Amino acid sequence: MIGVRSGAPRRARLAALGAHVPDRVVTNADLERIVDTDDEWIVSRTGIRERRWAAPEEASSDLGLIAGRRALERAGVDAADLDLIIVPSATPDHLFPSTAAIIANAMGAERAAAYDLLAACSGFVYGVSQGAAMIEAGFASRVLVIGAEVLSHVIDMSDRTTCVLFGDAAGAALLVPGDPQTTTGFLGFEIGADGSGGDDLIIPAGGGRMPMSCAASPSDGFLQMKGAEVFRFATRAMVDSVRRLLDAVDVTLDDIDLVVPHQANIRIIDHAAARLGIPESKLFNNLEHYGNTSSASIPLALTEARDAGRLRPGDLVLMVGFGAGLTWGSTVVRYEPVEVTA
Numbered sequence: 001m002i003g004v005r006s007g008a009p010r011r012a013r014l015a016a017l018g019a020h021v022p023d024r025v026v027t028n029a030d031l032e033r034i035v036d037t038d039d040e041w042i043v044s045r046t047g048i049r050e051r052r053w054a055a056p057e058e059a060s061s062d063l064g065l066i067a068g069r070r071a072l073e074r075a076g077v078d079a080a081d082l083d084l085i086i087v088p089s090a091t092p093d094h095l096f097p098s099t100a101a102i103i104a105n106a107m108g109a110e111r112a113a114a115y116d117l118l119a120a121c122s123g124f125v126y127g128v129s130q131g132a133a134m135i136e137a138g139f140a141s142r143v144l145v146i147g148a149e150v151l152s153h154v155i156d157m158s159d160r161t162t163c164v165l166f167g168d169a170a171g172a173a174l175l176v177p178g179d180p181q182t183t184t185g186f187l188g189f190e191i192g193a194d195g196s197g198g199d200d201l202i203i204p205a206g207g208g209r210m211p212m213s214c215a216a217s218p219s220d221g222f223l224q225m226k227g228a229e230v231f232r233f234a235t236r237a238m239v240d241s242v243r244r245l246l247d248a249v250d251v252t253l254d255d256i257d258l259v260v261p262h263q264a265n266i267r268i269i270d271h272a273a274a275r276l277g278i279p280e281s282k283l284f285n286n287l288e289h290y291g292n293t294s295s296a297s298i299p300l301a302l303t304e305a306r307d308a309g310r311l312r313p314g315d316l317v318l319m320v321g322f323g324a325g326l327t328w329g330s331t332v333v334r335y336e337p338v339e340v341t342a
Contacts, residue, residue, distance in 0.1 A: 015336075121321050146170060205221045245332060
């Protein structure tokens with residue numbers, strides 16, 4: 001599905017960003033003591049050197065609450081004024097109540113609608129597309145999208161092909177209406193899914209088809225991935241989605257100031273960048289420090305790019321993600337913050 005803004009009376013504006021990561025740093029050397037792996041193997045195949053893991057008692061809502069508050073503080077917006085909170089997460093606190101509702105209650109967003117969204121690593125782009133549509137339709141004026149994950153809670157520490165990949169984090173974006181005469185906002189979105197590859201990246205147990213009480217093995221409650229299949233899908237989906245989107249919004253990569261891909265694997269990022277012709281100077285990645293943080297990946301990278309001076313007001317930004325489902329999504333947006341602090 002592709003949607004391009006055409007004459008909307010309101011333009012959704014990317015107003016502020018915020019992020020949070022747990023305190024615990026887990027290095028490749030730490031993993032060498034747990035599973036049969038080593039730093040050279042991990043770095044050469046993934047580009048990851050360390051990741052953050054939440055404490056056992058920390059949940060996605062705990063990380064997301066901090067990230068969301070930081071985004072609101074940057075914009076000088078009170079949580080009580082939010083209309084909607086969307087939380088993309090592959091690791092929600094519960095099937096219900098929603099993690100979004102838990103965060104809304106904790107931050108005092110008493111009049112905000114709140115729901116979770118499950119599109120795995122594509123979740124942030126999916127969530128932002130929904131938030132922008134709500135604003136441009138006039139249904140909401142302040143939407144907070146929070147990607148929040150505690151993937152360390154669902155990885156099998158005996159599986160060296162997956163346990164080295166994932167980390168925990170949260171990243172948030174505040175969307176508000178912009179002046180249609182002066183705001184560029186989101187130019188368009190390209191999102192999609194191919195359910196035929198659903199088994200390639202899956203947590204089999206925990207839903208209605210296989211409740212945890214009926215799982216044949218404890219491993220059914222852990223993330224399972226067919227790495228080669230996911231690699232082939234990801235490289236194809238990223239390239240095709242970006243090309244379709246740029247054609248639809250009549251933008252070229254020369255027009256783009258910063259490209260922020262989902263931070264999953266450096267080989268996937270490099271392969272897609274080479275096929276698209278994205279110069280390294282326009283590409284931002286923080287994969288080596290955080291690993292794959294699923295729906296938190298892109299907003300965490302955006303926040304770090306802002307803090308590092310790589311994302312500046314007025315920049316045209318391309319984001320692209322892919323994940324379980326199998327899903328993909330991309331968007332182009334002008335970064336037009338309304339932040340009250342530097």
